[in-house]
Amino acid sequence: MEDFISASHDVVFKALFVDHKDCLRDFLRAVIDLPLTEQDDVDVLNPELYPDVAKGKSSRLDIHVTMPDKKFNVEMQSRAKDFSSDRVLFYWSKMFTEDIESGSEYQSLDQAFSVNVLGFSYLTCEEYHSSYSIRENTRYDQFSDKLSIHILELTKLPKEIDGSDDKQMWLRLIKAEDEEALEMVRTNTQNPMIHKAIDAIYELNADKALREQIRQRDKALRDYENDMSVARSEGKAEGIGIGRAEGIGIGRAEGIGIGEAKNLIENVKVLMTNTQKPLAEVLTMLGITREKYDQSLALLNQ
Numbered sequence: 368m369e370d371f372i373s374a375s376h377d378v379v380f381k382a383l384f385v386d387h388k389d390c391l392r393d394f395l396r397a398v399i400d401l402p403l404t405e406q407d408d409v410d411v412l413n414p415e416l417y418p419d420v421a422k423g424k425s426s427r428l429d430i431h432v433t434m435p436d437k438k439f440n441v442e443m444q445s446r447a448k449d450f451s452s453d454r455v456l457f458y459w460s461k462m463f464t465e466d467i468e469s470g471s472e473y474q475s476l477d478q479a480f481s482v483n484v485l486g487f488s489y490l491t492c493e494e495y496h497s498s499y500s501i502r503e504n505t506r507y508d509q510f511s512d513k514l515s516i517h518i519l520e521l522t523k524l525p526k527e528i529d530g531s532d533d534k535q536m537w538l539r540l541i542k543a544e545d546e547e548a549l550e551m552v553r554t555n556t557q558n559p560m561i562h563k564a565i566d567a568i569y570e571l572n573a574d575k576a577l578r579e580q581i582r583q584r585d586k587a588l589r590d591y592e593n594d595m596s597v598a599r600s601e602g603k604a605e606g607i608g609i610g611r612a613e614g615i616g617i618g619r620a621e622g623i624g625i626g627e628a629k630n631l632i633e634n635v636k637v638l639m640t641n642t643q644k645p646l647a648e649v650l651t652m653l654g655i656t657r658e659k660y661d662q663s664l665a666l667l668n669q
Contacts, residue, residue, distance in 0.1 A: 372572055374541045374564075375486050375521065377428040378416060378581045379571050380443035384430055385414045387567055391432065393560035395439060397533035399482060399498070399517050407434050416580060427652075431462070438462050438479045443541070445486035455481055455516060457651055463513065481516045484541060488522045495523035496534065530555035540564055628663035631655065 374380050384391040388409040396403040412431040432439040440462050444450045463479040490497055499516040502509050521542040528551070529535050536556040543549040546569075553565050571577055638649045650660055 369572070369578065371545050372578070372581060373544050374568055375443060375445055375484075375544075376581060377443045377445065378577070378584060379568065380484070380541065381428045381430055382416060382571055382577060383564060383567055384441070385411050385416075387563065390560050390564045390567070391430070391441075393533070393558070394537050394564075395432075395441070395480075395482070397537050398496070398519060399480060399515070400534075401437075403434070409434060416577075429458070433477075436477050438477050439482060440480070441482045441484075443484045443486070447485075447487045447489065450483070450485065450487075450489065451654075453651075455483060459514070459516060476513060478513050478515065482519070483517065484519045484521065484538070486521050486542075488520055490518060490520065493523065495520050495525075495538070528555050530557070533558055533561070536561055537564075540568075543568075625666060628666045631660070631663045632667065635660065 372379050374383055384394065388411065389405075391411075392403050392405075392407060392409045395401060410433045412433060413429070416428070427442075429440055429442040432441060440458055459479060459481040462481075463476060467473075467476060497518045497520075499514075499518075500509060501511050501514050519538060521538055524535065524538055524542065528539070533556070536552055536558065540549065540552045540561055543552060549565055549568065553562060556562075634653060635646070635649055635655070638644075638653065639646065644652075646660075647657070650657060
């Protein structure tokens, strides 16, 4: 077999759970402690591995799931630079309100779960699973059960393997970086869904078309980051030059030059075209402030 691709890669992660909804249900039951049964239908609203995967940052491989009275946004994040609490809240809020219509009862809103599996350490705690809800600050009584956010950090899994803990074993399966680690998971658990997922990961690794898609996505991400790095360097240099030559405050204060401004505006245009989302949402997705966007436009229009 070619180099092993772990389920911690977002493409393999999504392909695994989209192709095997029974595994997805068992995963959710284990990691966020829900009383789900085989009678609970799992509906994945975005099963496609985006055809624009080669566009790098513009494609987000989350899994949007609905069950009766429940919604889930499940995502694997291996890159710390792409993750933030504001980003989690943004996508949770979109999921929570997307089905509400004018005149609808607010009570009809479903519970909304954000499940974020991280391949890096993000929180300062030692626990590998952190869950958040809306509670009173001193009494801790729950205000609503509609918001539920879960952060699962693979780097904090305990050294000791507990095969009876399905949550831990699912996360070890996702973290497994080679066949030996994957087989160690198989040896230590009796959960048939985890065994099925292990076999599925081998099948995904043998899928040449999927491996090519992964190669294209990884290349696109590297190219995007390289282009942004070059643009920032060029923009900073040009901004300083403009600031010195013409006294333009934007160049000196913000380090925004023509090169970076052009790149920023182009990225916004491309993402708006691909996602059909309004400017405000696209700026949030790219982590760009409205002020910086307006400054870039102003610089290009001078």
